[in-house]
Amino acid sequence: xxxxxxxxxxxxxxxxxxxxxxxxxxxxxxxxxxxxxxxxxxxxxxxxxxxxxxxxxxxxxxxxxxxxxxxxxxxxxxxxxxxxxxxxxxxxxxxxxxxxxxxxxxxxxxxxxxxxxxxxxxxxxxxxxxxxxxxxxxxxxxxxxxxxxxxxxxxxxxxxxxxxxxxxxxxxxxxxxxxxxxxxxxxxxxxxxxxxxxxxxxxxxxxxxxxxxxxxxxxxxxxxxxxxxxxxxxxxxxxxxxxxxxxxxxxxxxxxxxxxxxxxxxxxxxxxxxxxxxxxxxxxxxxxxxxxxxxxxxxxxxxxxxxxxxxxxxxxxxxxxxx
Numbered sequence: 001x002x003x004x005x006x007x008x009x010x011x012x013x014x015x016x017x018x019x020x021x022x023x024x025x026x027x028x029x030x031x032x033x034x035x036x037x038x039x040x041x042x043x044x045x046x047x048x049x050x051x052x053x054x055x056x057x058x059x060x061x062x063x064x065x066x067x068x069x070x071x072x073x074x075x076x077x078x079x080x081x082x083x084x085x086x087x088x089x090x091x092x093x094x095x096x097x098x099x100x101x102x103x104x105x106x107x108x109x110x111x112x113x114x115x116x117x118x119x120x121x122x123x124x125x126x127x128x129x130x131x132x133x134x135x136x137x138x139x140x141x142x143x144x145x146x147x148x149x150x151x152x153x154x155x156x157x158x159x160x161x162x163x164x165x166x167x168x169x170x171x172x173x174x175x176x177x178x179x180x181x182x183x184x185x186x187x188x189x190x191x192x193x194x195x196x197x198x199x200x201x202x203x204x205x206x207x208x209x210x211x212x213x214x215x216x217x218x219x220x221x222x223x224x225x226x227x228x229x230x231x232x233x234x235x236x237x238x239x240x241x242x243x244x245x246x247x248x249x250x251x252x253x254x255x256x257x258x259x260x261x262x263x264x265x266x267x268x269x270x271x272x273x274x275x276x277x278x279x280x281x282x283x284x285x286x287x288x289x290x291x292x293x294x295x296x297x298x299x300x301x302x303x304x305x306x307x308x309x310x311x312x313x314x315x316x317x318x319x320x321x322x323x
Contacts, residue, residue, distance in 0.1 A: 005104045006106070007027050007106050009109055010109030011049050014199065015198050019225075020046075021191075021195040025317065029057070030239070037063065039064065052208060053191070055208065058319070066081075071141055089116050089117050096117075104133060105132045106133045125151075133235070134149075134155060145275060149275040156292045156293070158228070169294055171229075172228045175225040178220055183315050184315055185319055243305060250313075251310065264302060265302075
């Protein structure tokens, strides 16, 4: 059994903010997930990144982009957006309609594509959306955030902030370096070299066949890297973060937790939520579980455990697309 998912993400081309490009690998690499579509939420959409990952993993996941202007009010259907920017909304609606089972929507951008699609097909959303995982961008389009938070649809919240690292509801943490990228499968290493090097070369598929310059990769390996989306992918895939008896950490399927493992909290708990006029949301713990919010215990322990576990997970991914 795999979990059907659609990723709504704010990838750029040329690459700009690499966080989404890095985390999208999980949508392809985790065997628990069935990625049905990638909806792009940017004026300069990262079609190249999706094409690269399709090539690497031997997939044909469809992608399209959405309106780039902000919604005028929570009920805006944005039917006057340029035709090319309508295709992402159409793809999202059609992917839901074609699915025999409810689909999880993971929204990492402005939430605009989800809100607009919901305004156009509310009945379909109530029937075919298993849960919306809202992981950032609530102030990028306040009207979109208000629409989603107040929709009554099953909703999981993943707050993040680089300025509030001690918050137990904050998904944000930081990798001290990217040296582990060197030990990825060559195709994934080249994909991240292209992304993290902010390459603008047009032959982005050929870039997967050639190692980037050694000095560029050395610079990339020494960088810190901000992470905030991994918690959502783990939640949807049913993965947990554990400390093994030998002190090492792993991200594993929940069913594989052994008696000697200690689970490091990375979960969703019930809450009630309300939107505010600026697009932010306020929540209180408790409720029936229709709305939930991310929680971790000791943020420092969480960051240390994820820093240990995440590289090994990425290094375990084995692409099968390129010859």
